[in-house]
Amino acid sequence: MRAIVHEQFGEPEDVLHVADRPTPEPGPGQVRVRTTLATIHNHDLWTVRGTYGFKPELPAASGTEAVGVVDAVGEGVEALAVGDRVIAGGIFGVWAEQFVADAAALMAAPAGLPGEAAAQLVAMPFSAISLLEDLSLEPGQWIVQNAANGAVGRMVAQLARARGVRVVGLVRRPEGVDELRDAGIDDIVATSEDGWADRIRTITGGAPIVAGVDSVGGSSAGDVLSVLSEGGTLVAFGAMGSPTLELSSGDLIFKQATVRGFWGSVVSRQMAPALKQRLFAELSERIGAGELTLPVSSVHGFDDVRGAVLASLTPGRVGKVLLRP
Numbered sequence: 001m002r003a004i005v006h007e008q009f010g011e012p013e014d015v016l017h018v019a020d021r022p023t024p025e026p027g028p029g030q031v032r033v034r035t036t037l038a039t040i041h042n043h044d045l046w047t048v049r050g051t052y053g054f055k056p057e058l059p060a061a062s063g064t065e066a067v068g069v070v071d072a073v074g075e076g077v078e079a080l081a082v083g084d085r086v087i088a089g090g091i092f093g094v095w096a097e098q099f100v101a102d103a104a105a106l107m108a109a110p111a112g113l114p115g116e117a118a119a120q121l122v123a124m125p126f127s128a129i130s131l132l133e134d135l136s137l138e139p140g141q142w143i144v145q146n147a148a149n150g151a152v153g154r155m156v157a158q159l160a161r162a163r164g165v166r167v168v169g170l171v172r173r174p175e176g177v178d179e180l181r182d183a184g185i186d187d188i189v190a191t192s193e194d195g196w197a198d199r200i201r202t203i204t205g206g207a208p209i210v211a212g213v214d215s216v217g218g219s220s221a222g223d224v225l226s227v228l229s230e231g232g233t234l235v236a237f238g239a240m241g242s243p244t245l246e247l248s249s250g251d252l253i254f255k256q257a258t259v260r261g262f263w264g265s266v267v268s269r270q271m272a273p274a275l276k277q278r279l280f281a282e283l284s285e286r287i288g289a290g291e292l293t294l295p296v297s298s299v300h301g302f303d304d305v306r307g308a309v310l311a312s313l314t315p316g317r318v319g320k321v322l323l324r325p
Helices: 042-049 122-134 151-163 174-182 196-204 218-226 249-254 264-270 273-288 302-312
Strands: 002-005 017-020 030-039 065-073 085-089 098-102 142-145 166-171 188-190 209-214 233-236 258-261 296-301 320-324
Touching: 002 302, 017 302, 030 085, 042 302, 065 098, 085 122, 122 151, 122 264, 122 273, 142 151, 151 166, 151 273, 166 174, 166 196, 166 218, 174 188, 188 196, 209 218, 218 233, 218 249, 296 302, 302 320
Parallel strands: 142 166, 142 209, 166 188, 209 233, 233 258, 296 320
Antiparallel strands: 002 017, 030 065, 030 098, 030 320, 065 085
């Protein structure tokens, strides 16, 4: 079979390439999946660079989320059968024509869910809804997030609105405010404009902002912390701009703020099965109702992995970049 691999850590557009690998065989409790579409996430690219929390042995496979069809079943598997359409999230090595996974780690793709949505259902949407659930937010409460025009930012805003939670989104450029408004997402503030913090107070009417989500790092994390209310929680969700947080000690002390991290793969692994099932059902319901949208920016064949990576790294991109074997 063909797979996207790398023999060294480095910039993904330079080191990723297609190679022939032995077709894997499922062991007990496992199934083999024929990939139909796979998604490129930022954490996949960080893994290729060798800068993520998980560092594979070289030479390494790549990719962690895909939708496909079961084409072989190992001993003892009863819940899945050949021909079932399944979703793999957090399973390493799915940028391949075929991959093997524990049957229990796969999710049946909801009937009627388009492949382009199914291919990206787990990592970002599930992380977004898990984050909202983890914060124990009540309808009417306010939170603030940066990178509001990113994939996770859009999902958090849409899911929060569906749950009755209010969100102030921060973007760097004034153009980002218009982009999100055109997408039906309001309450957006550009931090490059003077008086942006006053603008937030106008939007919220002075109501407490109980939590903030930072996906950028650096001074942007400090911007989020600066508008939280006393006792607020700052969640480090990503590090698109910087691997360090620049936070005011005054804000931490006088707001008595809490700062903590959120790693979706760990949260998902530790989550009770009943809660996980409920949240996935909610995601499917929100997508079906049009309350949550999962746009696709472009789809690339494996042989164009370099173009796919460059497309994924393009600033202002709306929607995920997908790979097709």
